Amino acid sequence: MPLEKTLAAVLSDKSRFGQIFIQRTGSGGFVLCHHDDANSRGLEIFKKPEDALRIARSDDAGKYRPLKTAPNLRRGWRLEVVDLGELRRALDCFYPGRLAMLAAWTDNRLSTTPLRETLDRQSGMYRIAAKISDQQIDDVVGNFCKSGGGCLRTILWKRDTHGAIPSTSLPPKKFDPGHDQTGRGQNAIPLLCQEPCNLLVVECRKVVKGEIDE
Numbered sequence: 001m002p003l004e005k006t007l008a009a010v011l012s013d014k015s016r017f018g019q020i021f022i023q024r025t026g027s028g029g030f031v032l033c034h035h036d037d038a039n040s041r042g043l044e045i046f047k048k049p050e051d052a053l054r055i056a057r058s059d060d061a062g063k064y065r066p067l068k069t070a071p072n073l074r075r076g077w078r079l080e081v082v083d084l085g086e087l088r089r090a091l092d093c094f095y096p097g098r099l100a101m102l103a104a105w106t107d108n109r110l111s112t113t114p115l116r117e118t119l120d121r122q123s124g125m126y127r128i129a130a131k132i133s134d135q136q137i138d139d140v141v142g143n144f145c146k147s148g149g150g151c152l153r154t155i156l157w158k159r160d161t162h163g164a165i166p167s168t169s170l171p172p173k174k175f176d177p178g179h180d181q182t183g184r185g186q187n188a189i190p191l192l193c194q195e196p197c198n199l200l201v202v203e204c205r206k207v208v209k210g211e212i213d214e
């Protein structure tokens with residue numbers, strides 16, 4: 001399985017992927033928990049990779065998490081999986097599609113889509129989002145995609161086909177896959193963002209319609 005190969009190549013005995021701490025066990029399995037729970041006791045135990053779907057659904061306050069790479073993964077759980085295949089399935093439930101992007105990026109075959117291209121191909125009620133100005137993009141991306149309180153992905157896309165950076169208010173490390181977006185300064189497997197997500201498109205539309213302050 002190619003994704004498992006990619007995963008095996010980046011794993012160490014203790015790894016981090018977004019807010020997840022992954023520890024290899026002596027029997028070839030893996031134990032996962034929230035990175036703030038690495039030393040916690042009394043965690044709720046889960047044993048099926050797909051249990052990750054339930055864990056990732058809502059935050060600590062029980063609120064639905066529309067953006068799975070937002071830094072609000074809930075705490076208090078421990079997921080035990082038996083092998084690399086199960087680990088891949090679990091991580092795909094926590095962070096859908098991110099391992100595939102990592103594999104494509106590692107193989108140098110990841111293509112990215114500029115925000116303006118994504119906005120230009122919207123139809124129906126989202127078509128208006130393409131009217132957003134460069135300054136408004138600068139503000140909305142800087143606010144919505146920021147790692148602290150926004151999203152933990154590393155942005156690889158540009159603002160437009162001329163290669164403009166998406167937001168001048170984001171630090172250069174937001175675009176660096178070698179940087180730990182959780183702010184812990186540890187080695188971390190990056191969560192890559194190859195194209196603007198639908199939630200960002202929704203935000204752009206709101207700005208154009210004057211529904212949110214810029």
Ligand code: SF4
Binds near residue numbers: 197
């Ligand atoms: S566009 Fe990418 S970085 Fe921004 S919020 Fe969406 S997934 Fe995260």
